[in-house]
Amino acid sequence: SKELGRNKFRFYNSQMSEQNRQEMLLEERLHHALTNRTLEVYYQPKVDLASGTLTGLEALLRWHDEVLGTVSPARVIPLAERLGLIEAVGAQVLDKVCAQLAAWSHLDRVPVAVNLSVLQLHSDRFLAELDRCLAQHGIPPQLIELEITESCLMPERADAMLALLEAIRARGIQLSIDDFGTGYSSLAYLRKLPLNTLKLDRSFVQHLPHSAEDVEISLAVLGLARGLGLQVIAEGVETPEQANFLAQHQCGQGQGYLYSPALPAHKAAEWLTGQAW
Ligand code: C2E
Ligand code: CA
Ligand code: CA
């Protein structure tokens, strides 16, 4: 009936505005967090699979908001991208990482990897901001690694991206491809890029060594990396069985809950001083 139709319309309408309200609250809280610099960075250890020793740390965004509670980066990052706030979020993460590395200057430091959104790499200001941040905190570029995803490597921008990645590498900053194997970058293009490391995506590691397909994919990635002179780090290593399989097949490094989740800086520091083991 007509009446029913109208009610249905109202229902959708109020659902829409509820969604808008949620989005507006998130936006407001994210602005608040950026202004008050309350976004946090946690650090997940990367280890040498053969020896179990620390090789690096990955910086991961954490947001505990007093109104919204904990909001996961899988939610924050796409939101920041939609709202045009990703440069500000990325700049705050990088600044906190550099400040932390400076505070750790009396320790035996390892490189810290920072995740980048493709939108950050498309900004003209990115490289200048990166230089400024490193200089401000007195951080040697060798202590920074950037993790980019295959979505950064879209063919339309291939030449500009190649030039940018070369400029980054020329500074001594390390470059890795995150979630490797889940995107669609062509191997011909990949070969031209000045990369250091492929990060084998967790989805391929998860069912090792029981899934025959995942075994084949992992071995193919390891073979490809060896051929291109790249390192491999396996993500999401959760069991000794996975770690053993990967180590046996010359995967250099691993990262995952088997070793450690992402930790607040003071806990991550225990890994730098060797107290964690
Ligand atoms: P990612 O870069 O692939 O990071 C790995 C994610 O897997 C992290 O989730 C980490 O906590 C989680 N993880 C690590 N080891 C294990 C494991 O053994 N098992 C399982 N199940 N999970 C594991 P997190 O911190 O929630 O981050 C999710 C994603 O958000 C990241 O995926 C990254 O794409 C993005 N992200 C996080 N921080 C930043 C940032 O500062 N900037 C940008 N652009 N993206 C970020
Ligand atoms: Ca990453
Ligand atoms: Ca990843």
Ligand code: CA
């Ligand atoms: Ca991922």
